[in-house]
Amino acid sequence: MRKHYLIEVAQNDQLIVFCPSNLIQDKQIKRIAFGSKSMDVEFFPHPDKNDRIVISRKIQETIQFPYFKVPLHAFLEDEVLYLGPLVGIFTAGFTSYPEQPIGERTLFFAKLLSVNRPVGALAFVFGEKHINWESGTIEGYFFEENVWHTVEVPFPNVIYDRLPNRKSEENPKLIKVRNRLQKEYLIPWYNPGFFNKLDIYERLQQDSSVTAYLPETFPFTSFSSIETMLSKYGHIFIKPKNGSLGHGVHQVIYDKHTDDYYCRYQDEAGVNRLRKYSSLERLFQSVFAAQSLDRMLVQQGIHLLRNDQRSVDFRVHTNKDENGEWQVTAIAGKIAGQGSVTTHARSGGDIKTIGEIFPKEEAEIYREKLSNAALLLSKALDKNIEGIIGEIGFDLGIDRNGDVWLFEANSKPGRSIFSHPELKEFDLLTRKLSIAFAVFITEQSLLHPEELFK
Structure with a gap:
């Protein structure tokens, strides 16, 4: 099981880090890193504290470590001690209101960041406009003690994609940001993209x-293929390939006893509708007249x-x-x-x-x-x-x-x-x-x- 360590800041300018002896025992360590920032320091075993790492004020300023009392993991690789992870949560839709910085999704992000302590990570929220490419830093939104803070931090170890919708995901400016952070800075990026x-x-x-x-699923191609599906399953669903929240979903039902067709859907006013038609062509002319059918898929109905x-x-x-x-x-x-x-x-x-x-x-x-x-x-x-x-x-x-x-x-x-x-x-x-x-x-x-x- 990985261990979390409290990070303390000593009020001096020495380039010395005190660590639990079991963390650095028999290891060659020359640098400390936080996110994308690192520096040469000396390491010494902590005389009496096994659950914390002590850095100086000078080290804190150089690696831009925000002093929130969140226990973090320590990773050792290639003579470097990495504190973290520093997790950037990438999104869009920021506002100018300090108490509602991400609009109606502010509460969701506040709850998401509330898990920092039990997880042993330091997560923050940011958008495209918060990145300073020249300094390699981000003006991140942190939620600590029920208050939003903006703090300048290094580029993170990893980025969690929480873009709100397909429109923001397809924004060329945001695509460029993602590509640059992934390819130039080799920052792993998880949960990219909405599914089709x-x-x-x-x-x-x-x-x-x-x-x-x-279930049998295929893109809309012809009425005859839908007729075949209806005779096989009795009912089908027609839905947008890129839809969400149930928008645009239609159920088409065929009654073989009366030879009638029914369509169940929700109209633009949000009212649930069930309409009866004498033929499939009439159903489509009435219900789908304003819609582009090449954006739809047809799916087998399940009882x-x-x-x-x-x-x-x-x-x-x-x-x-x-x-x-x-x-x-x-x-x-x-x-x-x-x-x-x-x-x-x-x-x-x-x-x-x-x-x-x-x-x-x-x-x-x-x-x-x-x-x-x-x-x-x-x-x-x-x-x-x-x-x-x-x-x-x-x-x-x-x-x-x-x-x-x-x-x-x-x-x-x-x-x-x-x-x-x-x-x-x-x-x-x-x-x-x-x-x-x-x-x-x-x-x-x-x-x-x-x-x-x-």
């Missing part, structure tokens, strides 16, 4: 360990388990931990609102624990099935997608035969399930692991960079 639904499906199709979880006559699917969060291993960190049931095509809360959906939906034995069986599926899918995505992934939010369904199906994988999962009082501890766990994974990446980048950047 069709791309995810096609990549997972190549992995035999998870194909059983994949899901129900709760009080309402469809149920599940959000399963997975995170990599401080050892780089996947863990299931949260599972919640999402119950569709009355007449809704999705289970999202904005469409009248409810969040429940598995224990609230099913009897105890059944709940355990479904929990195990969902966990096994989520872990297999996490490993398959990890293997088949570029970049470093640290967390995924899966939308999974269970059909009436008890089989698990993947509807969606989210690289930046929403956190609405954590509004449920019984899921608060899992909210904390997902936040802790999303920063703890940075400890693992930092260690890998120092000890095995060839593995990280291959």
Whole structure:
């Protein structure tokens, strides 16, 4: 188990570092580093304190170490003692309000940074405009003792991507920042990019360990292919390849007894609609007239388990931990609102624990099935997608035969399930692991960079 060390600042200008004797025993160490800053110093064993590292005021100023009382890890490599990790959380949408620096997402980031102490990392939030390329520093936002502080710090050991949406992700200025920090400064960058639904499906199709979880999915091509799917499954879903939060999802149902077609969707005013049509062509002319169908995909309908006559699917969060291993960190049931095509809360959906939906034995069986599926899918995505992934939010369904199906994988999962009082501890766990994974990446980048950047 890795140890955390308190960092004390002595009020002198000596270039001396005092360390626990067991940390530096029989080792040649010549430099100290924090983020991208380092300097030559002398190291001596601490006479009586085994849980702290003491640096001078002069060292603190030179390596730009912000003096927050957060215990940190110490990594030794190539005669350098690295304090950290210093974790930069990259985002957009900053405001000029000191108490709400990241607008309506300020509370989320405050909660995310609150895990610094138990994890043993120093995380801060920053955007493109906070980087000083000439000095190699960032004006970072830290949240300490319930107050936001801006402090100039070195470039971090690792960057956690929390861009809020696809628009910011596709901003050329932000793409340039990411490329420069990754390629010129070799800073590992984790959780880059939002997933494209069709791309995810096609990549997972190549992995035999998870194909059983994949409903038939393909890009919209023709009415005849949809007719074939409807005769086979009875209902299908048409959804945007790059959609989120259930926006733009339509369920198309075929009644073979009356030869009628139905479409369930949410209109622009947020009202759930169910419309009947005599032909598929009329349905499309009415519902999809203003939409570009080449941006849509078609997915097999699944007859899901129900709760009080309402469809149920599940959000399963997975995170990599401080050892780089996947863990299931949260599972919640999402119950569709009355007449809704999705289970999202904005469409009248409810969040429940598995224990609230099913009897105890059944709940355990479904929990195990969902966990096994989520872990297999996490490993398959990890293997088949570029970049470093640290967390995924899966939308999974269970059909009436008890089989698990993947509807969606989210690289930046929403956190609405954590509004449920019984899921608060899992909210904390997902936040802790999303920063703890940075400890693992930092260690890998120092000890095995060839593995990280291959």
